[in-house]
Amino acid sequence: MTAPKRIGKQTVAFANPPVIIGRATVVGPKEGKGPLKDYYDLIAEDPYFNADTWEKAEYKFFEKAVQLAVEKANLTMDDLNYFLAGDLTNQIISATFTARGVPVPYLGLYGACSTMYEGLALGAMLVDGGFADYVLAGVSSHYSTAERQFRFPTEQGVQRNLSSQWTVTGSAALVLAAQGQGPKVTHATVGKIVDLGVTDNTDMGAAMAPAAFDTIKQHLEDTGREPDYYDLIVTGDLARIGHRLVQALAEKQGLDLSKNYTDCGLLVYDPSQDVHAGGSGCACSGVVTAGFLLQEMEAGRYQRILGLGTGALHSPISSQQGESVPGIAHAVAIEL
Amino acid sequence: MTAPKRIGKQTVAFANPPVIIGRATVVGPKEGKGPLKDYYDLIAEDPYFNADTWEKAEYKFFEKAVQLAVEKANLTMDDLNYFLAGDLTNQIISATFTARGVPVPYLGLYGACSTMYEGLALGAMLVDGGFADYVLAGVSSHYSTAERQFRFPTEQGVQRNLSSQWTVTGSAALVLAAQGQGPKVTHATVGKIVDLGVTDNTDMGAAMAPAAFDTIKQHLEDTGREPDYYDLIVTGDLARIGHRLVQALAEKQGLDLSKNYTDCGLLVYDPSQDVHAGGSGCACSGVVTAGFLLQEMEAGRYQRILGLGTGALHSPISSQQGESVPGIAHAVAIEL
Numbered sequence: 001m002t003a004p005k006r007i008g009k010q011t012v013a014f015a016n017p018p019v020i021i022g023r024a025t026v027v028g029p030k031e032g033k034g035p036l037k038d039y040y041d042l043i044a045e046d047p048y049f050n051a052d053t054w055e056k057a058e059y060k061f062f063e064k065a066v067q068l069a070v071e072k073a074n075l076t077m078d079d080l081n082y083f084l085a086g087d088l089t090n091q092i093i094s095a096t097f098t099a100r101g102v103p104v105p106y107l108g109l110y111g112a113c114s115t116m117y118e119g120l121a122l123g124a125m126l127v128d129g130g131f132a133d134y135v136l137a138g139v140s141s142h143y144s145t146a147e148r149q150f151r152f153p154t155e156q157g158v159q160r161n162l163s164s165q166w167t168v169t170g171s172a173a174l175v176l177a178a179q180g181q182g183p184k185v186t187h188a189t190v191g192k193i194v195d196l197g198v199t200d201n202t203d204m205g206a207a208m209a210p211a212a213f214d215t216i217k218q219h220l221e222d223t224g225r226e227p228d229y230y231d232l233i234v235t236g237d238l239a240r241i242g243h244r245l246v247q248a249l250a251e252k253q254g255l256d257l258s259k260n261y262t263d264c265g266l267l268v269y270d271p272s273q274d275v276h277a278g279g280s281g282c283a284c285s286g287v288v289t290a291g292f293l294l295q296e297m298e299a300g301r302y303q304r305i306l307g308l309g310t311g312a313l314h315s316p317i318s319s320q321q322g323e324s325v326p327g328i329a330h331a332v333a334i335e336l
Numbered sequence: 337m338t339a340p341k342r343i344g345k346q347t348v349a350f351a352n353p354p355v356i357i358g359r360a361t362v363v364g365p366k367e368g369k370g371p372l373k374d375y376y377d378l379i380a381e382d383p384y385f386n387a388d389t390w391e392k393a394e395y396k397f398f399e400k401a402v403q404l405a406v407e408k409a410n411l412t413m414d415d416l417n418y419f420l421a422g423d424l425t426n427q428i429i430s431a432t433f434t435a436r437g438v439p440v441p442y443l444g445l446y447g448a449c450s451t452m453y454e455g456l457a458l459g460a461m462l463v464d465g466g467f468a469d470y471v472l473a474g475v476s477s478h479y480s481t482a483e484r485q486f487r488f489p490t491e492q493g494v495q496r497n498l499s500s501q502w503t504v505t506g507s508a509a510l511v512l513a514a515q516g517q518g519p520k521v522t523h524a525t526v527g528k529i530v531d532l533g534v535t536d537n538t539d540m541g542a543a544m545a546p547a548a549f550d551t552i553k554q555h556l557e558d559t560g561r562e563p564d565y566y567d568l569i570v571t572g573d574l575a576r577i578g579h580r581l582v583q584a585l586a587e588k589q590g591l592d593l594s595k596n597y598t599d600c601g602l603l604v605y606d607p608s609q610d611v612h613a614g615g616s617g618c619a620c621s622g623v624v625t626a627g628f629l630l631q632e633m634e635a636g637r638y639q640r641i642l643g644l645g646t647g648a649l650h651s652p653i654s655s656q657q658g659e660s661v662p663g664i665a666h667a668v669a670i671e672l
Contacts, residue, residue: 003466006417010441012467053657081342082526090426091651092446096529096662105346105526106664107454108649110428110444118443122458129465130339131348190418190441193432313444315427321389326432328442 004128008222010189010215017184018127018135018176020334022073025291026065027283028143028169034269039291040170041068047144047169055089058142061171061283062087062098066138069173069290073134080104080175081132084123086115087140087282088167090149094140102136113208113237114191115139116172116286117309117330121188123176124332138173141281150201150316161202165239166275168268172286183297187333189219193313195326201319204312205242205265205277211327212238212310213249219306219331220255231302232260234293235329236285236310239265239278264288285309297336304335340464344558346525346551353520354463354471354512356670358409361627362401363619364479364505370605375627376506377404383480383505391425394478397507397619398423398434402474405509405626409470416440416511417468420459422451423476423618424503426485430476438472449544449573450527451475452508452622453645453666457524459512460668474509477617486537486652497538501575502611504604508622519633523669525555529649531662537655540648541578541601541613547663548574548646549585555642555667556591567638568596570629571665572621572646575601575614600624621645633672640671 002015025040032043042064051057062085070077083102085095086109099106111118119137126132144154146167152158176185194211201207212235220227227233227250238246243263250257264285265278289307296302314325338351361376368379378400387393398421406413419438421431422445435442447454455473462468480490482503488494512521530547537543548571556563563569563586574582579599586593600621601614625643632638650661 006467055653055657086446089651090653091448091649093649093651093654093659096649097654097659099529100531100662103528106529107458107526108446110422110446112427122443125462125465125467129461129467131342131461131465190443192439193435193442195436313427313429313432315425315429317391317426318429318433321391323429323433326436 010218011222012188014124014128014186016128017186018124019180019182019184020174020294021177021180021182022069022175023290023294024065024068024072025172025287026061026170027287031168031170031268034273036268036292039295054142054144058140058145059094059097062094062138062140063101065171065173066098066102069175073175075134077102080134080136082107082126082135084109084119084135084137086110088112088146111328112311112313113280113282113284114309114311114328114330115282116289117307117332120185120332121190121330124185124188127176127178133178135176136173138171139282139286140171141167141283142169143167146281160276162276163203163241165204165265165277165280167281168279168283168287170283170287172283172290174290183294183334183336185332186335187223189215189222189331191215191329193326193328195324197324199324201314201325203241204280205238206245207312207325208310208327209238209242209245212308212329213246215308215329215331227255227257228260230260230304230306232262233306235263235308237265237280238263238310239280241277306331306333346554347558348524350460350464350522352464353522354460355516355518355520356510356630357513357516357518358405358511359626359630360401360404360408361508361623362397362506363623367504367506367604370609372604372628375631390478390480394476394481395430395433398430398474398476399437401507401509402434402438405511409511411470413438416470416472418443418462418471420445420455420471420473422446424448424482447664448647448649449616449618449620450645450647450664450666451618452625453643453668456521456668457526457666460521460524463512463514469514471512472509474507475618475622476507477503477619479503479505482617496612498612499539499577501540501573501601501613501616503617504615504619504623506619506623508619508626510626519630519670519672521668522671523559525551525558525667527551527665529662529664531660533660535660537650537661539577540616541574542581543648543661544646544663545574545578545581548644548665549582551644551665551667563591563593564596566596566640566642568598569642571599571644573601573616574599574646575616577613642667642669
């Protein structure tokens with residue numbers, strides 16, 4: 001067994017890069033009309049997905065994504081060593097209720113919308129460290145559970161701020177393996193909290209952008225890579241405002257992110273879909289990564305991607321108490 | 337580098353067992369009058385801890401515990417490679433706000449009251465896997481934040497069910513290291529979800545007991561150890577009802593847990609403190625482990641302990657929607 005290489009301050013270069021051998025995405029009807037519609041495994045006709053509450057619907061999406069990912073990896077649930085999962089609902093009930101159907105050791109994660117990449121980074125460590133042959137990592141989010149929990153119930157018809165983002169309804173699941181065919185997780189840079197004091201909880205892109213930039217910069221420093229080493233650098237859900245802020249921060253510090261930097265929150269919807277600043281939610285980076293990015297890697301269009309999950313780690317009660325919104329971003333390099 | 341040994345279905349035997357080189361506990365006044373009062377590092381005189389809301393108070397406890405644990409390990413925050421943390425508040429804001437003062441890679445966890453042991457198990461894997469020299473793992477809980485979030489605001493004066501438990505106000509933090517002096521984490525058995533359909537959210541002990549027993553049994557099977565290998569087997573917060581249920585389940589399956597099995601929720605308060613079934617919360621297993629158990633190990637009274645964090649993974653909204661309460665338990669063997 002070879003030891004992982006810890007490089008720089010925050011980065012791990014995996015000795016035996018874990019392979020993504022299975023991936024699945026299940027989305028709602030709005031996402032299914034978006035520009036990436038051909039990349040999803042299943043598009044639900046109705047955001048209720050045959051459940052009688054939004055919360056139950058959310059975990060139906062999650063259950064389906066998990067089943068498909070494990071099937072597509074040619075495994076059964078019993079082959080898995082760990083299930084790492086999280087979502088945005090209070091006490092991450094979507095992840096937990098999904099875990100009732102995954103009869104293996106379960107580790108609940110909370111990184112807000114960064115959770116897909118928190119799971120990928122930790123999952124890759126468990127595989128590379130010799131603790132697992134197969135790790136399933138998954139996330140979900142749902143527009144209607146997120147709106148009523150973090151903002152206003154949709155029934156109330158409150159006008160949405162133009163800086164606000166649209167939570168992606170859906171779920172993504174990935175299977176990491178010690179061996180196999182597929183794109184590999186070569187590096188992980190777990191992020192630190194960056195909190196510049198943003199208190200506007202309808203402008204999450206601005207709250208998360210400094211953390212995203214901090215992790216991108218740290219990853220490049222730690223690995224000695226230039227931005228153009230990657231075909232794409234993709235943040236999770238900064239959307240229009242946050243994406244622009246990251247570019248501005250990069251420009252200020254002499255890093256050229258003008259050519260190959262995009263954001264899942266910009267890719268997931270078409271501007272005509274009236275989502276204001278763009279997409280967000282755990283499933284935003286989840287379905288864009290597990291759907292679009294990995295499929296295009298498998299097809300050979302991209303060789304090297306730096307993906308980042310970005311999270312705004314506040315709660316309604318912390319906002320009511322005047323607290324700012326701490327941001328975080330975890331980066332994972334995926335290479336062929 | 338030696339590979340970790342995966343034994344049986346769910347257990348890891350660490351090749352280089354991580355050492356607990358620092359530990360700290362900060363508790364509220366009620367806990368400070370309990371039977372373990374001499375084991376805590378700091379007892380706050382007031383559960384508000386000089387903050388103006390319960391939520392802000394909770395993270396003051398957490399910040400203090402983290403500072404003390406790092407100091408007691410003779411480290412500075414910058415020496416840490418990862419901070420693994422969680423708590424019971426929605427979106428784990430206590431952990432996140434504490435992480436603002438810990439300038440290192442942060443991974444948020446949610447395992448309800450099992451989180452201290454989720455952090456210990458994962459932290460030990462990160463150290464043993466070669467990903468970290470030092471991992472800080474911590475949790476907090478607060479009676480008043482938990483009551484108003486999960487049940488009723490305390491101001492309302494709602495009568496508490498006799499099966500209900502009292503959430504421990506406090507925080508615990510542990511520093512795991514690749515080398516050093518102290519008790520070692522030799523094994524980890526990460527638990528699966530066990531959900532037997534309990535829907536009474538005032539009886540968490542009953543909801544968690546089957547998961548606790550499942551993990552104890554699996555750990556013993558995987559390691560080939562008998563219950564009496566351990567000086568103590570200690571669950572996290574099953575309290576009076578759950579503790580009895582685990583004993584009953586063990587008896588039924590021919591495992592003798594009558595001599596050395598106890599629960600942190602029974603140890604943390606005196607029955608005269610009117611806590612009904614006993615203690616609970618992330619800080620329950622946290623402060624009993626980081627205070628009492630590890631101090632008694634260091635003093636030589638115990639050589640081998642099997643500790644389990646136990647979690648009830650529900651939310652108020654899932655209970656309102658008629659869902660049952662999934663239970664989980666993660667076991668960690670700590671040996672001299």
